[in-house]
Amino acid sequence: MSTHTRSPAAASGPAAASRPAPLWGPLLTGADTARFRLWAPSSPALALEIAGEGPVAMQPGPDGWFSLDTKAAPGTRYRFVLPDGTAVPDPAARAQSGGVHGWSVLRAPFAPDAGWPGRPWEETVLWEAHAGVFGGFEGLAAELPRLKALGITALEIMPVNAFSGSRNWGYDGVLPFAPAEAYGPPEALHALVGAAHREGLMVFLDVVYNHFGPDGNFLNAYAPEFFDTSEDTPWGGAVAVSRPEVAAFFTENAVMWLGEYGMDGLRFDAVHAIGNPAFLDRMAADIRAALPGRRIHLVLENEDNDAPRLEAGFDAQWNDDFHNTLHVLLTGETEGYYADFAEAPARRLARCLAEGFVWQGETTPRGRVRGRASGHLRPTAFVNFLQNHDQTGNRAMGDRLLTLAEPAALRAATVALALMPAIPMLFMGEEQGAVTPFQFFTDFHDDLAEAVREGRRREFAHFPAFANPEARARIPDPNAPETFLRSRPVPGPDAAAWEALWRALLDLRARQIVPRLAGASALGAEAIGPRAVSAAWRMGDGARLDLLLSLDPAGAPDAICPPGPVLFTEGDPLGGAGCTVWLGAS
Numbered sequence: 001m002s003t004h005t006r007s008p009a010a011a012s013g014p015a016a017a018s019r020p021a022p023l024w025g026p027l028l029t030g031a032d033t034a035r036f037r038l039w040a041p042s043s044p045a046l047a048l049e050i051a052g053e054g055p056v057a058m059q060p061g062p063d064g065w066f067s068l069d070t071k072a073a074p075g076t077r078y079r080f081v082l083p084d085g086t087a088v089p090d091p092a093a094r095a096q097s098g099g100v101h102g103w104s105v106l107r108a109p110f111a112p113d114a115g116w117p118g119r120p121w122e123e124t125v126l127w128e129a130h131a132g133v134f135g136g137f138e139g140l141a142a143e144l145p146r147l148k149a150l151g152i153t154a155l156e157i158m159p160v161n162a163f164s165g166s167r168n169w170g171y172d173g174v175l176p177f178a179p180a181e182a183y184g185p186p187e188a189l190h191a192l193v194g195a196a197h198r199e200g201l202m203v204f205l206d207v208v209y210n211h212f213g214p215d216g217n218f219l220n221a222y223a224p225e226f227f228d229t230s231e232d233t234p235w236g237g238a239v240a241v242s243r244p245e246v247a248a249f250f251t252e253n254a255v256m257w258l259g260e261y262g263m264d265g266l267r268f269d270a271v272h273a274i275g276n277p278a279f280l281d282r283m284a285a286d287i288r289a290a291l292p293g294r295r296i297h298l299v300l301e302n303e304d305n306d307a308p309r310l311e312a313g314f315d316a317q318w319n320d321d322f323h324n325t326l327h328v329l330l331t332g333e334t335e336g337y338y339a340d341f342a343e344a345p346a347r348r349l350a351r352c353l354a355e356g357f358v359w360q361g362e363t364t365p366r367g368r369v370r371g372r373a374s375g376h377l378r379p380t381a382f383v384n385f386l387q388n389h390d391q392t393g394n395r396a397m398g399d400r401l402l403t404l405a406e407p408a409a410l411r412a413a414t415v416a417l418a419l420m421p422a423i424p425m426l427f428m429g430e431e432q433g434a435v436t437p438f439q440f441f442t443d444f445h446d447d448l449a450e451a452v453r454e455g456r457r458r459e460f461a462h463f464p465a466f467a468n469p470e471a472r473a474r475i476p477d478p479n480a481p482e483t484f485l486r487s488r489p490v491p492g493p494d495a496a497a498w499e500a501l502w503r504a505l506l507d508l509r510a511r512q513i514v515p516r517l518a519g520a521s522a523l524g525a526e527a528i529g530p531r532a533v534s535a536a537w538r539m540g541d542g543a544r545l546d547l548l549l550s551l552d553p554a555g556a557p558d559a560i561c562p563p564g565p566v567l568f569t570e571g572d573p574l575g576g577a578g579c580t581v582w583l584g585a586s
Contacts, residue, residue, distance in 0.1 A: 022252040023065075023245065025092035025177060026072075026106050034072040034106055038080055038090065039065055039245050040222035049087065051077035051103055063245070064223070077103035080222075088218040089175060092249065094256075095186050096162050096178045100216030104178075110190050110260045116197040118264055118295030119153060121315050122380055122517040125506060126204065126425035127152045128388055130438075131160055132167055133428075133488040137179075137188040141195045150431055150499065151506025154202040156267060158389055160189065161208070164215035165443025167484045169393065170206065171269065172213030172442060176253045193262045202264035204297070205257050209250045210273035211235035215448055233273045241279040251283050255290045265297030267318070272304045284313025299383060305357045305371030310381045316423055319382040321358035323391055325349045326413055329531050329551045330386075330405040335463055340364040346527035353420065353535040353547075354525040356382050379421035379520055379537060386410075386417055387427040389438065393487075396460045396475050398437035400429070402492065408571055409551040411501065412579040415570045416549045418505035419513060419581045421520045421537050426502070429489030433498035439476050441484040449479045501570075508568055512583060516541045532556035532573065546582040548573045 021027055027035045036048050041064025047055035048068050058066040058080075072078065077097055079087045089096065093104030127147055134140045140157070147155065159170030162178040173180075179189050196203045211233060212219065219226045226246055231238035240246045257263045271280055284298055300309060300317045310317060324341045325348045328334060334342035341348055341358065343365065348358045355375035363369050374381075385391075387401050402410060417424050429436065444452050457472040466472045476483040492498070519540030528534050531552035537545045544564065550556040550573035559574060564584020571578025 022092075022255075023248045024252055025090065025094060026078075028074070028106070028108060029069065032071055032073040033069065034076070035067060035069045036072075036078065036090075037065060037067045038222075039063075040080075040082075041225050043082055043222040045083050046222070047081040049079050049081050055081045064225075072106055074106055074108045076106040078106060079103055082222055086218070086221060088221065089216075091175060091219060092177045092252070093162075093175055094177050096175060096181060099181065100162050100164055100174050107186060110186075110262075112259060113194060113197065113262045116262065119200075119202050120295065121297050121423070123153050123510075123514055124202065124297065124423050125151060125153045125509070126156045126383065126423065127154065127428065127431070128156045128158065128206075128385075128425060129428040130158045130170070130389065130487075131183045132180075132484070136183040137192045138184060141192045144196055144199045144201060148199045148201060150503055151510060152201065152426070152431075154204055154264065155196055156204040156425070157206065159206045159208050159269070162216075163213055163443075165445075167441055167443045167481075168213075169389070169440060169442070171208055172215070173208060174213045174216040176207070176209075176250075177256060190261055197262070202297075203262075204265040204267055204299070205261075205263050206267045206269055207254065207257065208269045209241075209253075210239065210270050215444060231275060233275075235273075238273065238275060241274060241276050247279055247283065251286050251290075254283065254287050258287065258294070258296055259291055264295065265299060265315075267299045267301065269301055271300050271302050271309075272306075277306060277309060280309060280314070281312040288313065303370070305359055305374065307357070307360075307372045307374040307377060310374075310377055316381050316383050318388070318425075319352070319356065319384050319422070320391075321348075322352050322382065322384045322422070323386065323388070325352055325358060326386060327391070327401075330401065330409055330413060333404075337366075340366055340368075344527070346529065346531055346533055350525040350527045350533045350535065353533065354522045375522075379522060380423055380517055382422045383425050384417055384420070384422040385425040385427065386413060387430050388425065389427065392427065392438045393440050396463070396466060398439035398476070398487065400435050400437060402433060402435050406553075406577065407494075409577040411570050412549060412551060412573070412577050414501065415505060415568060415579040415581065416547060418502070418509055419545075419568060420535070420547060421513065421517055421539070421545065424509075429491075431499060431502045432489070432495040433492030434489045434495075435492045436486065436488070436490045438487045438489070439483050440478050441487060442478045443484075444479055453477050453479060505568065512567060513539075513545070516543055516545075520545075528558050529554075529556045532559070534559060536562070544584045546584065547579070548581075549579045550574075551577055553577055 046058045046066040049055040058068040090104040094107040095105035097103045160179045161173035162175035162180050163173045166182045193203045227237035228240040229237040298314045328341045328345045357374040359371035360373050460466040516539035523536040525535035532550035535547045546562040555575045564582045567581045567583045569580045
């Protein structure tokens, strides 16, 4: 967001030194001394236990806080002990030893990297990836040169916070400040960010502030006030972000990833489940105030299509409407949430290209009033994609789009994604034509494992393909190791052709589209056939960008070719499925 891009001149030094100490987590007060704190308003007493020593009573303070100053050097293992003897980890631990039920580890903060200037939002091309399927942070680091050569400018990592077991999507985390041990120590994540910066790549992290996972979350034992039971979510009571202690927990977490680790941006998962726009706006403002001089990019996932948030501190939103409409056009699927995009999908796609969101306050076919007006927003306020972890992994079998769509039509849609003004995002393996699935995986045990397994199968019971128990039994067990192993992306049989296409598109985007993005606006779009659209944008330098996309084998014979040189053509949109992009000076 151009209004939030600041000069990198003040990225470190006095501004960082004057930042107030966080409320949550331990604070090093000397070479071998630390202050431990925990908000436990429902606990009459609290003790600190350091490994190898007995529990020591902590001092109660105002507003439910307990604290203790004691001898402790970095590397010290510690935990808190409740009056009934239950030992719990620090919810703001910067590292864990022995999993989410083990010891928290005292860690010195990383020094910020003052030499990296960041990159403007307009240059962003995201590549979403899961650290675990690449073997951890070091495995992701090995991919960086390949991504740079392809034209990717930003690595987006799915959540890395500590979770139960050794494998998880990341959305069942319970200790948001501690990187999962299965991926490597905090130092490895910090090194990954540094390596990306040396390649000229930004790093984004997906963070989950709307709920905690089902195993290893002890907050209810001593701070049930952390949750608002009057507000229901799919995971139980909502996080009580109206309380200053809870709001600080998440804001401090965001500042840690961006400040200490040097992340360039965050993607906030499912903020509609938080249900508090005022908190979101305040958090965005507080994050930017805590990191003056940094190019910080903040992106939302928000099913509510709440457009005002994109004018109040956030750079962009994942545009599910774009994905869902194109998915219907590419595959013909209309079940589940695709039902809201089944009628006149080309017309809905045209609205998406011209105005951002398809649903802007209307009642959807499934009976939900969704969205707010978005046509006034700049095109770069939307992150568009053809695949992501949700839309792939939340399918029963984790099917990739290339196994569902006709390749020629998918290549045409790929051209549109890469060359339109909205920010494009790829999902790991997409750039190599992967056909291997990405499935939902966890590492739970006993009753919880059974509950997750059966819950996953019940979730698809209303789909005709899984209406009977025998069909549902084919849905992969999330806890089976092979479900995780199958989810590793493998280059497809046409990997070289897909990589060549992406390399050409992203090179063209960097040369011809990105320099013109600031100040760009949509001129309009229209459906020109059942599966074809045309759209145009006025770019920031006055040039006109036109796009003609047909996903119909019969083509789009009513299309009028605009003036100006052709930037790129894939297939033949007039005579069959294809896409052509023009850039004119009109």
